[in-house]
Each structure stands twice: as C-alpha cells, then as structure tokens.
Amino acid sequence: MGTTPPTGQAPDGLERERIANRRKHWVRLVTACNSRCLFCLDSDTPRNVFLPLEQIYAELERGRREHQADKVILSGGEASLHPGFFEVIREARALGYERVQCVTNGWMYAERSFYTAAVGAGLGELTFSLHGHTAALHDELTQTPGAFQRICKAILRAVRDPAMITNIDVVINGMNIAYIDKIVELGIRMGVREYDLLHVIPQANAYTHRDRMFYDVAEHLPRLRKVFRLDRLPGFYIWTNRFPIPFLEGLEELIQDPHKMLDEVHGRRHQVRRYLDAGIPLDCREPERCRHCFIEPFCTTMDRVVERQHDHTWRIWWVDRALDDPRPAPAGIEQLGVRVEVASQLDTLAARTELGLYAWIDTPGPVLERPGQTLVAATPDHLEAWIEGPHALLILLTAQTAAWMLAHRARLAAALERVQLHQPSHETLAEARASDVRQPADFFTQLGLPIRTSGLPACMAPGTVLVDAPALLPAALFDPLTGRIDTRQLARFHVTTRYRGRSVRCDGCRVSQRCDGIHINQIRDQGLRQAVPLIQGPWADEAERQLRARWPTPRACLGTGLRPKPVAASLPGYPEPSAVAPDPLAVIGAQRQAWRGARAARQRQAARPEPATRPGPEKRSPSAVRPALPPDEQR
Secondary structure, eight states: OOOOOTTSSOOOHHHHHHHHTSOEEEEEOBSOOSOOOTTOSSTTSOSSOBOOHHHHHHHHHHHHHHHOOSEEEEESSOGGGSTTHHHHHHHHHHHTOSEEEEEEOSTGGGSHHHHHHHHHHTOOEEEEEOOOSSHHHHHHHHTOTTHHHHHHHHHHHHHTOTTOEEEEEEEEOTTTGGGHHHHHHHHHHTTOOEEEEEEOOSSHHHHHTHHHHOOOHHHHHHHHHHHHGGGGSTTOEEEEESOOGGGGTTOGGGSOOTTHHHHHHHHTHHHHHHHHHHOOOOTTOOHHHHTTOTTHHHHHHHHHHHHHHHHTOOOEEEEETOTTOOOOOOTTOOEEEEEESSTTHHHHHHHHOSSEEEEEESSOOOOOOOTTOEEEEOSHHHHHHHTTSSSEEEEEOOHHHHHHHHHTHHHHHHTGGGEEEEOOOOSSHHHHHHHOOSSHHHHHHHHOOOOEEESSOGGGSTTSEEOOOOOEEEGGGBOTTTOSBOHHHHHHHIIIIIOEEOOGGGGGOTTGGGOOOEEHHHHHHHOGGGOOOOOSSHHHHHHHHHHHHHOSSOOOOGGGTOOOOOOOOOOTTSOOOOOOOOOHHHHHHHHHHHHHHHHHHHHHHHHSOOOSOOOSOOOOOGGGSOOOOOHHHHO
16 A cells, blocks of 8 residues: 555556555554553453563564565554554664555544654554444444544644645445445545455454454445446555455456465464464464454465375475475475476486476477486477477467467377466466467467366366376475574565465366366456356266266365464474474563553562561562563553
8 A cells, every 4th residue: 555656546456556565564663552452353362561672673674685675564453552653663764665654543643743853763553443424433343432533633734745645445344234335435535545445354352243243245345346447547546455356346446466365374474383383273263263364375375284294195395496495395296396497407406306307398399208207398489389299288378379379280280198287376466467368268268279277267277187287395484594484585486376366266166176266367367257157058967077076075275274383394304393383472572461460469568468567677578679661561
C-alpha cells in the first residue's frame, strides 16, 4: 500500500505486483494495545510486552542487511504506545529506510503534539484501522469507547498533511459486512482513496468470537463487489488481504500478491520451526479453523513436503546452477537436477555422481546418452535438437513450445513414449504473462494427442494422460549450516510451485476432490474463467477414471483432516534438532510474568502488619533484592 502510480490511474496487474513486492520489512514494537478488538489476531501472544530498543534496532538493521528493504512497517499491538516510538522512527530513517509506515488504531495521533512529533521524526505513511461507519459499530468491534471519534480526528489530520500518505484498512467480519460500503464511503468523505480490505481469519480473538466474526461471503458478494470495483475508478486503490480466491472471479487483479504468504509465515515462524523440529503442530491446527484460514494451503504444502521426506518419494535433487552445492541428497533421490550452459558440462557431473541427470541445458546441442537421464526442453530450439533423440524429454509448456508442437505434431506424436509435457508455475505474474500459453484447453484440443501432461487441472488439459509433476526437491529448501528445512525458503517454494486456487464453480466438478486447482499466477494472468467444471461428456468420464486410479482416496489437506507429520528429517550427515529455539515474545512474556509476580509478593509483604516488637535491625537477604522491572513499568 501507499506506492500508487503518479498518474492517478488504478494500477494494472503488473504495476500492482511491483507495488506489492517493494522490499519492505515488518518490525513489531509491542504487543500492548489500547484497543481490545473482537477480531484481534494477536490476543493469544504474550500481552503488554514492550520490546527493548536494542532488540528493535537489531531487527531494523536486519531488514536492511538481509532483505535490502527500503520501507519499514512498524506494528504491534499498537506501535505508537512504545515509549521509544519516535527514537525508533529516527533510527529507521538513519539506517536508510526511505519510508516509515505505521499501522495504527489512530488513538495517539488524535493528539496534535504526538502527530507532529511522529512526522518530525520521519514517519511518512499511516494506515488507520477503521472498522465501522458509526461510533456504535466501531467502538463495539474495538471494545474501546471513544475510539471512533479519535480515529476520525486522526484521519482528518493526516489527510490534510500533504506530506503524509494516508490509507485505511478494514477487517471485514460478520458484524460489519453489511456496512462495508458505508465504511468505505465514510473514508472517501474524509478524503481517503486507498483501502486494504482484510478478510477475517480464524486466529485468536477472531476464532473465540467466530459466531459473530465469520460470515457467508457468497451472501454478501454483491456488496463486496461494489466496493471492489472502486479500484477501476481513477484515483482509487483497493487491495484485498487474505480474501478467498474463488470469490474474486472477474476481479482477479485484486487477488492478493502471493508473496504476502511469506509475511504470514514469517509471523508464525517460531510455531512453524517448532513443528518442523519437534513435531508440535501449530496451536491453531483444527480442521474447522483450517477451512477458513488463509495460510492453510501453505501448511498443507509443508505437510506434504515432510511426508515425502519420510516416504523417500522425492526423485530429483535440484541444485540449479550451483553444480558444487555441498548439500547431500536425501534418501529416494534418483536424479541430480542441474541447469548448465552447454552439454559438455554434464560430462564432469556424470563422472562425479551415481545419480541420473535431470538437465536443463541453456544452449541445445548433441547430448551423450546416459542411463536415467532426462532433458528439459524449454524452447523450440531444444525441441528441434532433441525430439528425435533417445532421451527422456520433459517439455515445458509455453507459448513458444506450444506453437512448435502444433506445427510439428507428427514429430511429437512419434516421441510420445519418451515425452512428458509440464505446465510450469511461476513466482511472479510477470513471468506467467511472458511465458504461458493462452487458453491451454484450446491448445490441447488442437493438438489432439494423448500426451502425458502435468501441472494443469483436468479441465485445462482435455484428451491427455494426466500424470504427476516431476518430484523435484530444491536443495535451496534446506539451510546449508543445519541441513534443516528453512522456513522462508519453504514459504517461497509454496508460492512458486504449490500455491493454487479454484473458482466457486469448481464445487460442481466431478473431479474437484482430486484437483488442487490452477497455479495462483496463472489465475492472476488469465483468470478463473479457464476453469470449466467437468460434469458430463467423454472427457469428464475419462478424467474421472484417470484421477480415481491415481488417487483412489482424495488427497487430504489440513481443512479435511490431514494428520500431523513426524519431525522433518535433516539432510544426510547433519544432526537432528536437539532443541527448539523459544519464541522471543514468549521469553519476554515469561520474564514479565515473573517481574509482576515478584512485585505482587512485595506488595503482599508490605501490607502485612508490623510485629509488636522487633529484636533489632533486620538484614536484607539476597532473595529480597528487588528485581528489575520491565521497560513499561519503569516509566
């Protein structure tokens, strides 16, 4: 948010992707908050923690060093409550962050002196959390009398400041969904043109109050679409956050950038680490909750990755261009996956490994025949060089290779026994738009060959033999120091290869229980309209037969009761985890509880009546020394 095009025109998909992927870093200052929102997602974290300035500064520095972030978002709780708030802003600017943003309930900014001090320190963007169009609704949702009056005052102050970027986020829930258009109308009247609409998810307070927080999206879709369409008006910018993909058909440009999943996983990284290293499921893991959760697809990917580790069913150890990658392949691997410039580089590799080679060669040419070798054909030149050869061939389906196959159908037909056609997934919309064939179903209808095909739902690959995608495990998924799955790389693996979506219409498809859907960036590029439910006809019958043969029982996900997996294995030669690093917030929370307990004990001791006589001056024992107070109690 807050990086809209200077033209005043609504951003197209590629521009939205550029904005969403600006290098930014979230830094939590506190878990304390002066609101008690009924939908709060942080109510199950240790409350009233004020992180030490040195810890905050270290996190600011890490964002610059590791992520090269030029924007930092200060969050909480309510970040503005931190006693060092202005110092944090100044430190962020001194470290080189071009913009400092704060997500806020607006309470503190209603005071002119506080607002002026924050701007003077370098604050450049404010995102106000407005959840009702009236005091009655907003104050009820935030459980804070007077909150509506103060946030409106703060919004008006920020909007009138030409140096401040001002936007509004709204958590859409069962109590305000009927008024979502009214809430946005109020923001427009105050001068705000940019909105982030967050779909409530089943975490913490939101799940505790689920009877009031959850709502039927389909029932309220006309009102939601009315608000969503504001994005197509000059000068308005609407973003969705965690909103269910199936309900955005026709408005696919509003599907949240999939890289948001990296932020979501980062926020739960300690729970994810605990699951991978100790087998302790995430606290929220319940099928009833998972069915409503934005990150459920990631958690399902995580379980399937670990399951394949245990079952030894990964087949390709993909090191990409890192030909000397020292990380050893796990059990079950049959091929070493590499990308090289020329075929001669494979000769050295073949002499160093007993594995077969799965090779992407940039410059096509003659390749020695080797047992267990597969070549990746990514361009028409690859196909020209290898279609008549002896090699197993994985063809990547692109606009260019599709055109070649249609033009050389007879040559392709003669090679069907050696060939698999795979629809690649892409990390970005830009890559999908530049590479993918338009309307794959039309291509397969024209091709008319029973070619083995993967990476697409059955409705988009009519007349083919539906097979699994190559079981490719990236070496980069594992930390080179520990041999353990890296949580951030796992999230990126999910976004790049496993993140898929479906249309509401897919519920009526005969194979819906055995279909993961369309990759997210193919949806963002070509729309959900590509999904055509298979209901009747020869291909519906054949697709159902094939998929039932592959999966007699539908594959489970967390939302349908997928059982937790044992601890993920380390790579061969690396030790298994001996301990799970604690969540720093939990540590600080425990310290705070100890401090409070010690203070309560002192107060109880002081309240006791003095004895009638005392034998003499009492010496202080070491145990009676007063412990240090947490930062917020030292003020």
